[in-house]
Amino acid sequence: MNSTIRLTYRIIRSALDVNTISFLILLPVGYLLIMGLMMGSIIHSFNYGGSNLSYVSFIAPGIVADQILMGGSMAGWVLWSDKRTGMLEQIFSMPFSRFQYQLSNLIAMILVTFGGALIMILVAIPFISINITAYGFLLVFIYLVLGTLTFGSIMLALGATVRSNQVFNVISNVMFFVVTFTSSVFYPITSQTPRPLAMAAMLNPLTYVVDGIRGAFLNTSGVADVYYIAVLVTTSAIFMAIASLTYRRIKLSATV
Amino acid sequence: MNSIEVSDLKVSYDGKKYVVDGLSFDVEEGEIFGFLGPNGAGKTTTIRVLTTLIKPTQGTVNVLGMDVTKRGLEIRKRIGVILQQPSYEWNLSVEKNMYIYATLWNIPRSQVKKRIDELIEKFDLAEIRKVSAADISIGQRRRLQLVRELIHDSELLFLDEPTIGLDPIARKNLLTYFKSLAKDGTTIFFTTHNLEEADFLCDRVGIINHGRLYAIDSIDNLKATYEGDRTIEVLVNKAPERLAEKLKSRLVGAVVDGTFNKESPIKIVTNKVPDAMEIINEYIKEEGDSLLWLNIKKTELEDVFFKVVGEQQNE
Ligand SMILES: Nc1ncnc2c1ncn2[C@@H]1O[C@H](COP(=O)(O)OP(=O)(O)OP(=O)(O)O)[C@@H](O)[C@H]1O
Ligand SMILES: [Mg+2]
Numbered sequence: 001m002n003s004t005i006r007l008t009y010r011i012i013r014s015a016l017d018v019n020t021i022s023f024l025i026l027l028p029v030g031y032l033l034i035m036g037l038m039m040g041s042i043i044h045s046f047n048y049g050g051s052n053l054s055y056v057s058f059i060a061p062g063i064v065a066d067q068i069l070m071g072g073s074m075a076g077w078v079l080w081s082d083k084r085t086g087m088l089e090q091i092f093s094m095p096f097s098r099f100q101y102q103l104s105n106l107i108a109m110i111l112v113t114f115g116g117a118l119i120m121i122l123v124a125i126p127f128i129s130i131n132i133t134a135y136g137f138l139l140v141f142i143y144l145v146l147g148t149l150t151f152g153s154i155m156l157a158l159g160a161t162v163r164s165n166q167v168f169n170v171i172s173n174v175m176f177f178v179v180t181f182t183s184s185v186f187y188p189i190t191s192q193t194p195r196p197l198a199m200a201a202m203l204n205p206l207t208y209v210v211d212g213i214r215g216a217f218l219n220t221s222g223v224a225d226v227y228y229i230a231v232l233v234t235t236s237a238i239f240m241a242i243a244s245l246t247y248r249r250i251k252l253s254a255t256v
Numbered sequence: 257m258n259s260i261e262v263s264d265l266k267v268s269y270d271g272k273k274y275v276v277d278g279l280s281f282d283v284e285e286g287e288i289f290g291f292l293g294p295n296g297a298g299k300t301t302t303i304r305v306l307t308t309l310i311k312p313t314q315g316t317v318n319v320l321g322m323d324v325t326k327r328g329l330e331i332r333k334r335i336g337v338i339l340q341q342p343s344y345e346w347n348l349s350v351e352k353n354m355y356i357y358a359t360l361w362n363i364p365r366s367q368v369k370k371r372i373d374e375l376i377e378k379f380d381l382a383e384i385r386k387v388s389a390a391d392i393s394i395g396q397r398r399r400l401q402l403v404r405e406l407i408h409d410s411e412l413l414f415l416d417e418p419t420i421g422l423d424p425i426a427r428k429n430l431l432t433y434f435k436s437l438a439k440d441g442t443t444i445f446f447t448t449h450n451l452e453e454a455d456f457l458c459d460r461v462g463i464i465n466h467g468r469l470y471a472i473d474s475i476d477n478l479k480a481t482y483e484g485d486r487t488i489e490v491l492v493n494k495a496p497e498r499l500a501e502k503l504k505s506r507l508v509g510a511v512v513d514g515t516f517n518k519e520s521p522i523k524i525v526t527n528k529v530p531d532a533m534e535i536i537n538e539y540i541k542e543e544g545d546s547l548l549w550l551n552i553k554k555t556e557l558e559d560v561f562f563k564v565v566g567e568q569q570n571e
Contacts, residue, residue, distance in 0.1 A: 003362075010356050014345045086343030093307045093337040094360060095329060 003096050007104035012111065014087075015078050024070050024116060029123055032056070032063045035186065036127065048188060049220045053129075060124040061214040062185030064117045064140070068147035068209060069179060071113030073172050075105045076155025080168050083159070083250065102156070102247055109152040113144050128217075136216035139225060143216075146232035147209035151179070153239035160246035183207040184214075205235045257321075258282045259412050259443040260289075260306060265315035267301050267467075274313070276301050277467035283460075288434070288444040290458035292451070292561055298467040299447045300340050303416050306445065307337050320412060336410030340417050340447075344389040344397055351376070351385045354404050361408040371407055379403045379429065395421040402430060412443045419453060431457050451558040461557075463564045471564045478560045484527040487559045490536060491521040491549035499539045506535055511566035521549060525563045 016024075036056030043055040082088040091101060117140075132140075155172065162168045180186075182197065183206035189198055201207045208228040215221040260283035267276040276298040283289040291299050304310045306319055308328035317324045319331045345353050351372065358368045376382055379399060384392050389400060398421045405413075415434070419427045431453060438444055448454055454461055455475055462472040471478060492499055496514065500522050503512045510526035526532055529552060540547060 006359055006362060010360055013352075013356055014348060017347050081346075085346055086339065086341045087345065089309065089339060089341055090337070090343040091360070092309055093332060093335075093339065095333040096360075097329060 004100050004104050004107065007091075007096060007100060008107045008111070011075075011078050011104055011108040015074050015108070016112070024074075024112075025119055028063050028066060028070070028116065028120055031066075032060060032120060032124055033127075035059060036063075036124075049215075049218060051218070053218070056124070057128040057130070057217075058188070058214075059186055060120070060128045060130075061217040062183075062210045063124070064120045064217075065143065065147065065206065065210040065213045066180055066185055067113045067116035067120060068144060068151050068206070069176055070116050071109035071111070071148045072150075072152035072155045073176065074112050075109035075152045076157075076159035076172065077168070078108070079105060079156055079159035079247075080162065084165075088250070098247075102244070105156060106149065106152060110145055110148050113148040117144055130217050131219040132217055133219060136219060136221060139216040139221055140213050142229065143209045143212040143232070146229065146236050147205065149236035150205045150232060150239050153236065153243035156243040157239070157246045160243070160250050179204060179206050184210045205232060208232055257285045258318075259285045259287070259320055260445065261316075261318040262302075262306075263316045265302070265305065265317055266313050267298070267305060267310070268313045269301075275467050276305070279315075279464070279467070279469055281462055281469060281472055283443060283445060285443055286438060286441050287460060288438050288446060288458045290454040290461035291445065291447040291464065292449075292454060292461055293447075293464035294565055297464045299464060300416055301467075302464075303337075303339075303414050303445070303447065307335060307414055308332060334411045336405045336408065336413045338402055338405050338413070338415045338418050340420075342394075342397055342401060344400055346390045347388060349386050349388055350381055350392065350396075350400055353389055353400055354407060357404040358407050363408060368407075375403050375406055378433075380426070395423060395426070398422060399426060406433075410442065412445070413437065415444065415446045417447055417449065419448065419450065427453075451556070451561055455557045463561060465565050470567075471560070475557055479555060479557065482525070482555045482560050482563060485525050485555045485559065485563065486527070486529050487553050487555060487562075488524040488526065488529065488532055489521040489549070489551040489553075490524070490547070492539070492545050493548055494543050494545040496522055498543070499536065502535050502539055503532065507532055511563050513562065513566055521551075523562070525555070525559050525566070 036059050040055045045052045045054050047053070048058060079088070082091070092098060154175075158168065158171060162171065182200040183204045184201060185206070187193075189201045189207065193201070208231050212221075212225055212228045215225065262282070263280050265276055265279040266274045268274050279302065291302065293299050301310075305312050305317055305324060308324050308331055311325055320334055322331050324331060345356060348356065354372045354375070355368065358372065363371065376385055381399065381403065384396055389397060392400070402418055413434070419430060422430065434444055435457060446454070446457065458475060460472070460474050461478065463470050473481070490499070500512055500514055503510065503522070503524055507524070507526055507528060510524055510528065510532070512522065512524050514520060514522035524532055536547070539545065
């Protein structure tokens with residue numbers, strides 16, 4: 001078996017125990033069903049992109065998109081804890097390159113995002129109206145990958161630099177909620193959205209992932225996707241560069 | 257053939273101070289080489305270079321005939337490394353820790369179960385086999401760390417204080433196992449603070465302090481070099497520091513050490529036992545002190561170590 005695949009397997013095996021998996025699944029399922037169906041009783045249906053939509057159909061693609069934060073935060077956590085438990089140094093003394101380790105972190109987080117997204121789609125399907133094409137699936141795939149690379153790289157940079165457990169958890173939890181709630185996961189960003197919130201949403205890469213995936217679900221994709229994807233390619237490139245810089249600075253190394 | 261060749265190795269972490277400062281030595285294939293030295297001497301740093309974790313700041317280092325700066329990946333395929341730093345997958349059981357390690361090392365599926373069962377049996381891990389690594393004792397974690405490294409074969413094993421935290425039985429068991437590995441051709445590079453262990457296990461030892469090698473030879477030769485030396489331990493009541501001063505100033509070539517309190521004796525390594533006794537007598541008369549304890553013994557590896565490190569610190 002290829003080295004990177006073995007490392008990826010190890011990351012997933014060591015990071016995802018039953019408790020973590022349950023949390024990763026139950027939290028978004030809770031949002032989807034509780035928020036989606038409960039709010040549905042006060043927001044019957046509303047006009048979005050020219051058609052009438054139930055609230056649960058509106059937030060389902062948002063919850064799917066939100067899975068990029070799950071995958072991303074897992075990878076950051078793995079790096080942080082490998083540093084802490086000595087596994088990083090041990091793995092570096094084994095027949096793997098440092099690039100392979102970081103690559104397998106990226107692959108592992110994308111796989112976790114996909115796993116989460118698939119579960120959310122399956123849970124949501126009985127409750128939502130969905131009109132996705134093969135091209136739409138391709139778009140969902142691209143958005144999930146780019147979104148995971150963006151947020152995963154932020155988390156990897158955090159994992160590489162932060163030392164204490166508390167600091168890592170606090171920052172990652174705060175980021176998790178701020179990012180989710182300043183994006184278009186739970187509400188559309190329209191001309192009526194308060195200015196600061198609209199600004200925050202515009203600067204938040206998750207918004208582009210959500211809007212892109214929502215478009216794919218409702219078969220309303222169009223030229224806007226080019227813009228969304230360009231933004232996400234840029235953010236993933238920037239944050240991957242930062243992640244790689246902080247990764248190289250992890251302290252084992254003597255000066256040469 | 258040499259498994260390790262180090263020539264004028266220097267390492268600096270901060271770009272200013274060399275913590276390894278001009279090491280040169282070779283380790284032969286199949287040899288058990290002990291690397292001894294006080295805390296902070298540079299042992300782990302040297303191992304980090306040899307295992308390609310960090311690059312030499314200066315000098316050339318070949319491991320298994322390959323340059324550590326150029327062929328790290330190939331070197332790492334053929335070595336086994338037990339770092340001083342503990343490591344384990346904290347949320348997995350002992351057994352799963354071993355299985356994951358076997359996967360990382362790409363051990364063929366058909367062999368994994370057999371090997372792991374054997375090791376668990378041999379190193380007495382059956383009781384904690386299913387227990388999470390987070391819930392076992394520190395010594396048990398060390399054992400897990402050691403045993404998982406034996407799942408794969410290595411031509412060259414690096415052991416950085418492997419027996420730290422182990423009980424005497426586990427310790428003996430492990431050292432005997434290492435010895436048998438060496439008999440089958442594995443080269444072992446070993447650091448320890450336990451000099452009895454080094455005496456038991458090693459063919460040759462190097463003594464390092466402040467990043468420099470001060471002695472390197474077979475244990476027998478090292479002992480022979482200090483053959484005429486005896487180690488005197490002396491405990492007095494009133495002014496041990498004054499006695500130590502006297503010994504230091506009058507006993508040429510001796511190493512004198514001690515914490516100068518009433519519980520731990522002053523230790524003197526010297527080949528002039530009668531002179532030392534005279535000085536002690538003189539002190540007792542002058543101070544009206546009494547001798548609480550006196551012991552004269554033959555030089556052990558511990559005394560060699562003590563003398564080499566001590567001489568260098570007296571300079
Ligand atoms: N990562 C690091 N960054 C900066 N300095 C370091 C680092 N690791 C070790 N040092 C310094 O280098 C010197 C040698 O340390 P090293 O760990 O090699 O000693 P050692 O011989 O293994 O000691 P011990 O017996 O305590 O394990 C020490 O002075 C230490 O403070
Ligand atoms: Mg050390």
